[in-house]
Amino acid sequence: MSNRIGRSTFVPPTPTPAATAQERERAGRATAQGTPAAKAHVDQFETRGGARKASLLTGTSAQAARAELPPSKAADLQPRVHAATGYAAHFGANGQRGGTAFVDGQGSVALPPGSGRGPSFHAEAGKPLTVTLDPSRVMKSTEKLELVWRTVPGGTETAIPLSDGTRDPATGKLNTIPATFELPQDAFGLVRMSIRTTDASGRVSNQWDPSYDAAVAPPEAATVVFSDDWKTTVEGSLRAGDTLKLAYDKDRLAELIGKTPSDVVASVSFNGEPPIDVPLTVTPDAEGKPGAMFMPSLKIPLEATQMSLWFKGQGEGATGWxxxxxxxxxxxxxxxxxxxxxxxxAEMLRSKSFPNLTEEKFVGIGPSTQRYNCIAWTLGVRDEWVWPGTKVEDFDKLYADQGFKPLDTVDLSHDPNLEKVVIYGLEPRSGTGPLEVTHGALMDEQGRFTSKIGTQPLIRHNSADDLSGPSYGEPVRVYVRPRQPPVNAS
Known part of the structure; x- marks a missing residue:
């Protein structure tokens, strides 16, 4: 069976020193797999929503091996691996954008821009962000030029001058100056930025689009360490919306290509989407000091369920992966x-299908998506739509294949030693025939329930009865199996 979500972080086998260079240089590529756009509202239960072709989950997969995490390997790589001390966002000519990370005493790293449909820049909680604007973007009639920024959600709007009021003698346009601000220590989400201009008549204009945003790497983070002994270690928990840090020892690639690489790039793909290519080598500073390795801090997308990584190095004409x-x-x-x-x-509260689901009874823990549904969630699967049929007997077989047994009663009490799944049912629309199964929910370690609501969000709710109502009916059967202990990966 797939690893249960929130318990273990799967780390695949890594090459050993005995492996041949030819084997290690075999380059991997992520395959872009488009995800269907989620529907705005789906109040029907899964088999009526028609989100994806239903499939039956069969078989099991091996559980990740348990191991105690060693002391921090990221610290072992210091001072060769450096984190950013600040960031820059540049609004260039002709709509171009560029982001940079700074490393004290080392130099800078050019960060990849966004696709234009969302954030183009990178930022990190508790660290400064410096914004610069190409003068060609300023109208000659502009009398006042400001950067307006706020964190989203919940931040207060702040304006910072982007000009000191002087003008270029040749063009007559305002001279631009850098605008620097420090993000709060607890910042998360986005930094929303706009360019505000005021002309001689007092008319104010705000220029903003989604590509002006910066994705904030929040304080909560996990570090994946790739050390020179060909081991991969995850320090912390990889969670959607948190920060991903990559600590990479370039001696790995030096062994592969026979030379110390001057350029190393990490390719990071979430959910099979096209990868983000992040440079891991610092540009030497003006004094010619040797560059170091950069440990980027990237925000894991809120919709991410899986991540794929690989690395490429180049040096003296040689290339290795x-x-x-x-x-x-x-x-x-x-x-x-x-x-x-x-x-x-907010999306769930707009629904009229769950009259018992009031604001104080649940929290959202995942976005709307058609990648998986409620039954998949109860089985630890987040990349498949699982629906075995409509009858209770169909679900008996599905859960039996995964080691669950049905209880004689709908026992929703909490037993810390048991993993419990509850399925819901409705009388058929025809008024005759067996119950139709509508939904499944998983009980967590604290006795609460987690539910993926069709193509709508993943939520945690206090009681199984919170979802009783016209859409799902009521709980009709409970399945149990021994709860397995948490698993650490190494």
């Missing part, structure tokens, strides 16, 4: 923190 024998390094991403996006709760 570190990609787990071409399979890439694969990781499961745990669910987001409670109500990480307030929109998840």
């Amino acid at each position: 570190d990609s787990s024998f071409g399979k890439n390094f694969q990781f499961d991403i745990g669910t987001a923190r409670d109500d990480a996006d307030p929109g998840w709760k």
Whole structure:
């Protein structure tokens, strides 16, 4: 069976020193797999929603091996591996954008821009962000030029001058100056930025689009360490919405290509989407000091359930890949923190299908998606739509294949030694025939329930009865199996 979400972080086998260079250089590539756009509202239960072709989950997969996490390997790589001390966002000519990370005493790293449909820049909680604007973007009639920024959600709007009031003698336009501000220590979400201009008549204009945003790497983070002994270690828990840090020892690639690489790039793909290519080498500073390795801090998308990594190095005409024998390094991403996006709760509260689900009874822990449904969630699967049929007997077989046994009664009490799944049912629309199964929910370690609501958000709710109503009916059967202990990965 797939690793249960929130318990273990899967780390695949990594090459050993005995492996041949040819094997290690076999390059991996992530395959872009488009995800259908989620529907705005689906109040029907899964078999009526028609989100994806239903499939039957069969078989099991091996559980990840348990091991105690060693002391921090990221610290072992210091001072060769450096984190950013600040960031820059540049609004260039002709709509171009560029982001940079700074490393004190080392130099800078050019960060990849966004696709234009969302954030183009990177930022980190508790660290400064410096914004610069190309003068060609300023109208000659502009008398006042400001950067307006706020964190989203919940931040207060702040304006900072982008000009000192002087003008270029040749063009007559305002001269631009950098605008620097420090993000709060607890910042998360986005930094929303706009360019505000005021002309001689007092008319104010705000220029903003989604590509002006910066994705904030929040304080909560996990570090994945790729050390020179060909081991991969996850320090912390990889969670949607949190920060991913990559600590990479370039001696790995030096062994592969026979030379110390001057350029190393990490390719990071979430949910099979096209990868983000992040440079891991610092540009030497003006004094010519040797560059160091950069440990980026990237925000894990809230919709992420899986992550794939690989590395490419170049030096003196040689190229090599570190990609787990071409399979890439694969990781499961745990669910987001409670109500990480307030929109998840708002979406559920707009629904009229769950009259018992009031605001104080639940939190959102994942976004709307058609990648998986409620039954898949109860089985630890987040990349497949699982629906075995409509009858209770169909679900008896499905859960039996996964080691669950049905109880004689609908016992919703909490037993810390048992993993419990409850399924819901409705009388058929025809008025005759067997109950139709509508939904499944998983009881967590504290006795609460987690439910993926069709194509709508993943939520945690206090009671199984919170979802009783016209859409799902009521709980009709409970399945149990022994609860397995948490698993650590190494």
